[in-house]
Structures are given as C-alpha cells and as structure tokens.
Amino acid sequence: PIRTAQxxxxxxxxxxxxxxxxxxxxxxxxxxxxxxxxxxxxCNIHDCGFDNIRSIRVESGAWVGYEHHHFEGQQFVLERGxxxxxxxxxxxxxxxxxxxxxFRPIYCSHHSSRMMIYERENFMGRCTELCDDYPxxxxxxxxxxxxxxxxxxxxxxxxYEYPGYRGQQYIMECEKHSGxxxxxxxxxxHCQTPKIQSIRRIRH
Amino acid sequence: PIRTAQxxxxxxxxxxxxxxxxxxxxxxxxxxxxxxxxxxxxCNIHDCGFDNIRSIRVESGAWVGYEHHHFEGQQFVLERGxxxxxxxxxxxxxxxxxxxxxFRPIYCSHHSSRMMIYERENFMGRCTELCDDYPxxxxxxxxxxxxxxxxxxxxxxxxYEYPGYRGQQYIMECEKHSGxxxxxxxxxxHCQTPKIQSIRRIRH
Numbered sequence: 001p002i003r004t005a006q007x008x009x010x011x012x013x014x015x016x017x018x019x020x021x022x023x024x025x026x027x028x029x030x031x032x033x034x035x036x037x038x039x040x041x042x043c044n045i046h047d048c049g050f051d052n053i054r055s056i057r058v059e060s061g062a063w064v065g066y067e068h069h070h071f072e073g074q075q076f077v078l079e080r081g082x083x084x085x086x087x088x089x090x091x092x093x094x095x096x097x098x099x100x101x102x103f104r105p106i107y108c109s110h111h112s113s114r115m116m117i118y119e120r121e122n123f124m125g126r127c128t129e130l131c132d133d134y135p136x137x138x139x140x141x142x143x144x145x146x147x148x149x150x151x152x153x154x155x156x157x158x159x160y161e162y163p164g165y166r167g168q169q170y171i172m173e174c175e176k177h178s179g180x181x182x183x184x185x186x187x188x189x190h191c192q193t194p195k196i197q198s199i200r201r202i203r204h
Numbered sequence: 205p206i207r208t209a210q211x212x213x214x215x216x217x218x219x220x221x222x223x224x225x226x227x228x229x230x231x232x233x234x235x236x237x238x239x240x241x242x243x244x245x246x247c248n249i250h251d252c253g254f255d256n257i258r259s260i261r262v263e264s265g266a267w268v269g270y271e272h273h274h275f276e277g278q279q280f281v282l283e284r285g286x287x288x289x290x291x292x293x294x295x296x297x298x299x300x301x302x303x304x305x306x307f308r309p310i311y312c313s314h315h316s317s318r319m320m321i322y323e324r325e326n327f328m329g330r331c332t333e334l335c336d337d338y339p340x341x342x343x344x345x346x347x348x349x350x351x352x353x354x355x356x357x358x359x360x361x362x363x364y365e366y367p368g369y370r371g372q373q374y375i376m377e378c379e380k381h382s383g384x385x386x387x388x389x390x391x392x393x394h395c396q397t398p399k400i401q402s403i404r405r406i407r408h
Contacts, residue, residue, distance in 0.1 A: 058340075058367070080343035081367035081401045088366040133337050139264075139284035139408050158368075162292040163262070163285035165369040197285045204343055 020204075021061030021105045023078070025053045029085045041104035044069045053100040056083040062106040062156075062204040064171045065089060067190065069101045074190045075169050077106070077158045079204060106156050106202055107175035113155025113201040115172065120148035121183045133200035136163045147196040152179035156202040159187070163197045171202070224408075225265030225309045227282070229257045233289045245308035248273045257304040260287040266310040266360075266408040268375045269293060271394065273305045278394045279373050281310070281362045283408060310360050310406055311379035317359025317405040319376065324352035325387045337404035340367045351400040356383035360406040363391070367401045375406070 021040070027033035027050055036048060045053055046069075056065070058080045067073030076089050083089040086098045112131065119125025125148060134140050137147075147159070152174040161167030170187040173179070181187055184194040225244070231237035231254055240252060249257055250273075260269070262284045271277030280293050287293040290302045316335065323329025329352060338344050341351075351363070356378040365371030374391040377383070385391055388398040 060343075077368055079340035079367045079402075081340050082349050083366060088371055090370075133404070135404065135407070136262075136283035136285050145286050162287060163283045164281055164362075166294075167292055198283075200337070200339065203339070 021063075022059040023061070023063055023103070024057045024059065025050070025103075026055040026057075027051060027053065029054045031055050031057060031082075031084065038103075041102075043071065043102050043104075045101055052098070054098075055085060056089060056100075057081075058083075060204070062108060062202050063103055064106050065100050065103040067099050067101065071102050071104060072189045073099075073101075075171050075188055076100075077169055077171060077202065078103070079202075106171060107173045108156035108202050108204070111155075113157060113203075114153040115155075115157055115179075115199075116151045116153065117142070117147045117196075117199075118149045118151075119143075123149050123151060123182060130157070130199060131201075135165060135198050135200075137197055137199060138163075145197050146194040148194060149183060150181040152181070157199055158202055159196045160198045161193075161195050165198050165200060167195075167197075170196075225267075226263040227265070227267055227307070228261045228263065229254070229307075230259040230261075231255060231257065233258045235259050235261060235286075235288065242307075245306075247275065247306050247308075249305055256302070258302075259289060260293060260304075261285075262287075264408070266312060266406050267307055268310050269304050269307040271303050271305065275306050275308060276393045277303075277305075279375050279392055280304075281373055281375060281406065282307070283406070310375060311377045312360035312406050312408070315359075317361060317407075318357040319359075319361055319383075319403075320355045320357065321346070321351045321400075321403075322353045322355075323347075327353050327355060327386060334361070334403060335405075339369060339402050339404075341401055341403060342367075349401050350398040352398060353387060354385040356385070361403055362406055363400045364402045365397075365399050369402050369404060371399075371401075374400075 024035055024037045026035045058078050063078040065076040065078055114131045116127050116129055118127045152172050154174050156173040159170045184191050228239055228241045230239045262282050267282040269280040269282055318335045320331050320333055322331045356376050358378050360377040363374045388395050
C-alpha cells in the first residue's frame, strides 16, 4: 500500500504524551499518608484535599513542581524515580520554605532539544546554540557565569544557577511563551539574577 | 616523515592534565578573605593556613571537594565555574555541616567514559552498560532505585542518590581502585545506602 506523506508522518509520530504521564504524590515523607495519582496538572493541591506534599513517586513523564499555587515560585524538575522527602526534590538550600503547592507535566514532545543563549537581554550580544547537556557552561566555552536571554527552538531544558546542576532551577520549554525568555524576570517568578552556570535537556 | 604507531599515539594524546587544572579557594563567602590558588591536591586545608573554605572558583579541570581531611566524608564534584557559598557547591541538605577540608583533581584523562552497573554487590545479577548522562536511571530502563555494584571501564562518573543529579554524590573513577566499586560501602566514607537514581559523566 502506498502511504501519503501525511500518513507516514502520523505513523512515525510518538504515542500521545498523555498516555505516558503519571505521578503519585503523598502527604507524608517516605511515601506515607494520604496519596493520589495524577496524569495531568494540579494547580492547587488544597483543592485535592492535601495540606502539603512531602514525597513523590514519578512513574512516567517529566514534571515540574512549584512552591506556590498556580505554578508560581521556585521550580523543581521531577523525572522518573523516587523522591522520599523535601530535600530529594529540591536539592536546594536557597529557599527554606518546605512548600510544594502545584505541579504540571513538562511539554517536551520533541525527541531532540535545541536552544540559543545570548549575552544580553532581548536576544542581543554574543550567542551560542545548545543541543546537549552542559554541567559547566564555562567549560564548554561560554565566557561568563550569566546568561542574558534564551530562545528554546525545540524540546525543553532546565537551567541552573550553579555548575553541576545545582541551585535555583528554571524550566525552559519550546511550547511555553513561544520558547522566548528575553529577560531573567521571565525565567520564573522566583528568579532574582541572570546567573546560569549549567544547563541540561529534559528527556523522558 | 613516517611516524611509527607509538609516535602517532603520543602526537594525538591530550596535553598532560596537570597543565589544565587550577582552582582558587577563599576563606569567606563570595570570593572574599584569604585566598590561595592550587594546581594539585590539598589533603588538609588547615596545613595551608585556612580555617574553612566558603567559596571556590574553578578555573579549569574537574575537582572533588571533601567534608573532612584526607579525602573523607561527603563528596562534592566541582566543575569550572563560580561557587559563592556552601549551598552552591553542596547542593545537598543531607548533611548540615558546613565543612570543606580537603580537595583533589578528578582523574578523567580519557575522552570517553564507560561503566557497568550491577543489580547486586560483587558484580552479580542483572547489569547494564552506561556511556552517557542519565538524569533518571529508571527512565532509561534500570528496574529499581538502587545499584548493587559498579565497574568504571574508562573515564569518571558522578552518581547521585536521587533523580535529576540531587542528593549524596559519589565520584567513581577508572583510575581509583581499578575502577571497582563492589559494595556501597566502597562508594565513599559517608555512603549509607545503595540508593542511586541518576548518573552522569565527568567531562572537562
């Protein structure tokens, strides 16, 4: 049978992402207490009867957790595996609030990820293309510990304040804001500096 | 001119690593106070006149910092970039001691890194080969959140307790212990469980 270009494209497309997203959240540490399974976003855990979330088991997909309701505040990338306590999913001492109030799947339907980083805000100054994982941007040739602006061309990345994937996290997706992050104030409601020293792709 | 195989090998070898290793350590946060530059290991910072190290600038190479003298206690991988305070180089809440007492370069003269991970101690049970970065071992097919033993065939890796390069860190080098880590008690003097959920190569 002869396939048209459109049929071939549909045939080779991955399964819809919604089929492969599942997370179980627990009110107590170490997967104890009240629990609930989710396959899509939750913009306020109080509406689901939870006071707080203290442990998480990601069964599939990549997710982002937020400090506050409605996807505000500090961000935490959550990939498949077990997070028995607050320390394990934040990996971060900058905030001492142990709150986890909303979460959603990360949009990364592309199989590859590609982004541009720029020296200055509004996509100006020196720039370079990223399509791999970079535990130290400076070791790969970027000339300073800051980034001025970013454009995600496809896929999704997580950017970190310090080398080695440490410190504040910022999730950057092609499918949000058209992939445009023209100033550090757009990177997240908790972002206070343009400091970025490591960046990696989000894959799942 | 005709080169022998041996000459060609010497010709294409990278520059000796010692030429490209440099770290500056500071007694105070934010690169303040007494400072000193190192190009090789320091087994006790007190012998160099420091009470503690609170900020670090890695100029080149990859390094590992230790909680205690003589390369004991919690490990912190340090790649090129700026670490202005304790939070930035630990990325870890498991220990609340703010000590940084010795450090050394990481041995990763190979340009590629390859290791085997095994289900059980002493290289037994199911196994798989790793030669990339894995923010979630379970997402890439490993069947549980623990590893029983490991053998580093070439290069160096850092293994983490939790997904997304968080939690306790264990530096694994081909050039230490012949690359053999047959039980979690060999992973580091601070290691208390076989929990490993993410692994990445150390490159510089």
